[in-house]
Amino acid sequence: MSSQSVTSTSSTLFLVAIFVCFSLSSSRNPNFMQKGSSLSVEDNSDLLISADNTFACGFYSVGENAYCFSIWFTNSKEKTVVWMANRDKPVNGKGSRVSLLRDGAFVLTDVDGSTTWETNTGTTDVQKAELLDNGNLVLMDSSGKILWQSFDFPTDTLLPHQPITRSKKMISRLGRGNYSAGYFNFYFDNDNVLRLMYDGPDTSTLYWPDVDNTVTQNGRTGYNNTRIAVLDDMGRFLSSDSLQFNASDLGFGIKRRLTIDYDGNLRLYSLNNGTGLWTITWEALLQPCLVRGICGRNGICISTPKLPRCSCLPGYEMTDPSNWNAGCKPRFSITCSQSQQLKFVEFQHMNFYGNDINIYSNKTLDWCKKKCKEDCQCQAFNYRLTGEVKCHLKAALFNGCKSSTVKVSTYLKLPLNIEISEYIILNDTNLTCSSRGYKVPVTGFSSTYMARGKKLRWVYLYCFASAVGVIEFIFLASGWWFLFRRHDVLVAVEEGYRALTSQFRTFSYTELKKATKSFKEELGRGASGVVFKGVLADERVIAVKKLGDAYQMEEVFRAEVSTIGKINHMNLVRMWGFCSESKHRLLVYEYVENKSLDKLLFSENFLGWKERFKVALGTAKGLAYLHHECLEWVIHCDVKPENILLDGEFEPKISDFGLSKLFQKGFNNSKFSRIRGTKGYMAPEWASNLPITAKVDVYSYGVVILELVKGIRLSNWVVEDGEDQEAELTRFVRVVKRKIQSEEATWIEDVVDTRLNGQFSRTQIAKMVEIGISCVEEDRNKRPTMDSIVQALMACEDVSRIRTPDNLSVII
Missing domain, CATH: 2.90.10.10 (Bulb-type lectin domain)
Structure with missing residues (x-):
């Protein structure tokens, strides 16, 4: 072979090698x-x-x-x-x-x-x-x-x-x-x-x-x-x-x-x-719904147990059906003419924030209506009865919020000929707040x-931002060193973390032992452990639960507790932290002063009806949050009066939620069966070995809500001739169903706690019995969800006022 051929072949191989290398390098995505x-x-x-x-x-x-x-x-x-x-x-x-x-x-x-x-x-x-x-x-x-x-x-x-x-x-x-x-x-x-x-x-x-x-x-x-x-x-x-x-x-x-x-x-x-x-x-x-502007002008954000919903006010319609940011537009016009006849429609638990023309204190409702009628700019006014009586005249209706926690009524000004039907219910579009999944508009x-x-x-910002980029980088680097490198600042940072709004942290066993004076004052005990009262160094009163020995290994326990610690709702007992040292497993909760529901419901110092309804609604809200809203879905598994605590205002707070998550998976002893539920409150699927869903909590809640009506333990068993015959709950439900079907006029008086002496709402009793019976259905698919229960109870929360289309409110 000639030298020229060899050279040619070598050159070809060299080029092929370069091509292959180039192909390989270009086939991957560089950074x-x-x-x-x-x-x-x-x-x-x-x-x-x-x-x-x-x-x-x-x-x-x-x-x-x-x-x-x-x-x-x-x-x-x-x-x-x-x-x-x-x-x-x-x-x-x-x-x-x-x-x-x-x-x-x-x-x-x-x-x-x-x-x-x-x-x-x-x-x-x-x-x-x-x-x-x-x-x-x-x-x-x-x-x-x-x-x-x-x-x-x-x-x-x-x-x-x-x-x-x-x-x-x-x-x-x-x-x-x-x-x-x-x-x-x-x-x-x-x-x-x-x-x-x-x-x-x-x-x-x-x-x-x-x-x-x-x-x-x-x-x-x-x-x-x-x-x-x-x-x-x-x-x-x-x-x-x-x-x-x-x-x-x-x-x-x-x-x-x-x-x-x-x-x-x-x-x-x-x-x-x-x-x-x-x-x-x-x-x-x-x-x-605390986010301002979420539903646009003339829009209302309605708090629900699930996602919030946007709605237009009566007489209004969506400006752009694909976008709630555009808000709602009126289907009427209001002139400044004195001859135009106007009316005011009241919405309880609704507020519009900002855009006040003026604020008046200690004025009557009629005075506020007259003032708003006379002012062409006034579209509505808020009327606050809690604390100092105030009315806020509104020039524009932005940032509307409707929730049971809002202690304000809004009076909307409308022409007299605008018809308000269905007891003045908002024009709910069933759309969630903000635009979702709408068709892409064409933009030129x-x-x-x-x-x-x-x-x-943003284009005009680039020149300025880029020009100072290098200087700012040096500035940021210096700021970083001062914030995170110096020891004294690091100490301050760690102290700040311990003061987070969630107040959730790890406690040492020594710290909790000192806070409880060596676990001296016992508040209660159950299958999951014993609860003691304590006082922290910052003077916060706490309840410390010492768990048994059947809980997760430390690493898993810490992970599970962190999940529970991020759950926050007014009707759930707040967890402030935990201790996991060696064999010790302790949970630190807020202290709730009015004891548990069973101590007040089944004793001589019984609860009045107003407090009982508050307990029913608050407990439902807490469970709805666990099932539908919280960051990680949680089934309580042991809903009963002993696990419903009452604060100074008799607002219920559910305790012991999430304990089933902490229990040692696969731990085979009798304690595990007890932590899943309490006899009389346990859903039938526990015994049937069916998959456990949130409906087990619904069943337990049904027992509790019927006990609130009757005032006795329905979880007990009726004993005849020394033998268990049937559950008190089964007999109660059978009797109530018979009375309702036979249309007995006095069935409510027959089933309600006699200690109330007639001081109760028949409407609320009827609704709670209806809900309770549906909750304890043996077929879990027939039981309602907790969010639907909340909606049903909220609909009859205030029965002292009945809405009608003609005259806006009638006192009964």
Whole structure:
């Protein structure tokens, strides 16, 4: 073979080797792109992937033929987006690309070549763009210095180590599936305090922290000029205004994000790597209807045991059926003419916040009506009877909220000819708050595509933000050192964590032994353990439950308790912490002063009917929260009067919820059967070995609610001739059904507790008996859910007033 042939063959092999190497290197997704390269919208694999494969960066579809340059979690089920460059101006699905130009600019161009978005890094020494493991997209020079970073321009999400400062603002999405900038903001206000604000097309209003409190009352401070806050890898959030909170699953190794959602709530999420789903581990507002502007102008947010719902006021209809942010519009007109006849429609437990024309104290209801009629601007007025009598005249109806906890009535001004039917019930559309799943509207842009969005809002910020980028980075680095590196500050931070609003923490056994004076004062005992009274060093009175020895191993126990500790509802006993040392397993609860329901219901000092109905409704609300609302679904498994505690106002608080989660799985002894339930309150499926669902709690609740009516233990067994014949409950239900079917006029008086001496509501008795009987059905599929029970009880909560279409309220 000639030397020329050898040389030719060698050259060919060399070229093939280079081609193969190039093909292999280009077939994978690198975490950086060099100057002069680009990513194309038409190639789904044209992505930047972080070195640890946590994040991806590329084009994300936001509509029909519409794309945004974005960063998302690769392991989340729905590719959760954490940043978008062009959220308000998507590009076409063909011909669009993002390029790192030779002059150092990072540019997003549309199909027609027009620039949609770019960094202000032209004429700089940018050498590459890289996606870091923390989700930060950076532009760096040859020495590795960061010249631009996506962390400086957050959209609706904050990642660990991404600080939020005075120059940054998080803005929610517009709706579910709509990535355009919405109306809810999370930012540092002028008083140096982190706040949530609704900034809509018609009005702007703050709603968190509580606007009725001062900065100090909200646990914040305005005495800081740094205005810096950050989420760390442990799940701890620390702000210079003293805002501090923890993820309920505090610890390393968990992917997290802090997001202001399209419903206006700020939530901390943790990713389950196994399922790819997110779990809420902290949220700013436990009552969604406290978010201002959520249902738009003339809209009402209605609290329900499940999700809140938006509704239009009577005489109004949705402005845009696909979007609650647009609110409602009137189907009538009110003039300033004196001849126009007007009327007022009353809605109890409803309030509209803000937009007051004037506030009047100690005025009669008729005076307020007259004043509102005379004022052309007045659309309605709030009338508050609790405390000092006040009426608030409203020029606009924003931020409406209807809930049993609202102690205000709203009187809506309407023309006399507007018909109000169905006892003045709101025009409920059965839509949940905020827009969900609506059809993508067509929005016109310079290039040819269909997309969602609003007009660009943020471009003018880039010049300023980029210009001070390097200075701010140095400033942030210094702030980080002062906040997290110095020992004395670390100590203060740990103390702050112990003062979180949840007050949930780990106690030492020595601390609880001292608080209870060596477990001296016993409050009660049951199958799960013994409860003792104690007083902490900060003078809080507590109840400490010493659990038996059949509970989870320490690591599992801590994880399960952390889940229970994040559950919070006014009708659930608050857990303040736990102790897990060696063989000791203790739970620390708030102390509830009025003992348990059984001590007051089945004794000579019996409860009056008003208190009994309050117990029935509050207990239902607590169970509905456990079954339908709380962050992790919980079945109580042992609902009975002994586990329903009463506070000073006789408000019920359910205790011992979640204990079945803590019990040693597979622990085979008699204690396990006892912790599942108590004889007489246990649903039939326990004995049938059927799968346990929330309906076991419904059954137990049915027994309790019937005991509230009858005033005796229905869980006992009737004994005849020395033998158990049948349960008292079975006999009671059979007798009541017979009386109802035979239409006996006095059946209510026959079944109600005689000690009440006729002091009760027949309507409420009838409803509670109806609910109770349906709850104790043997077929669990026939039992109602707890949220439907709450709605039924709330419908007859106030029976002293009956609504009619003609005259608005009649006293009986």
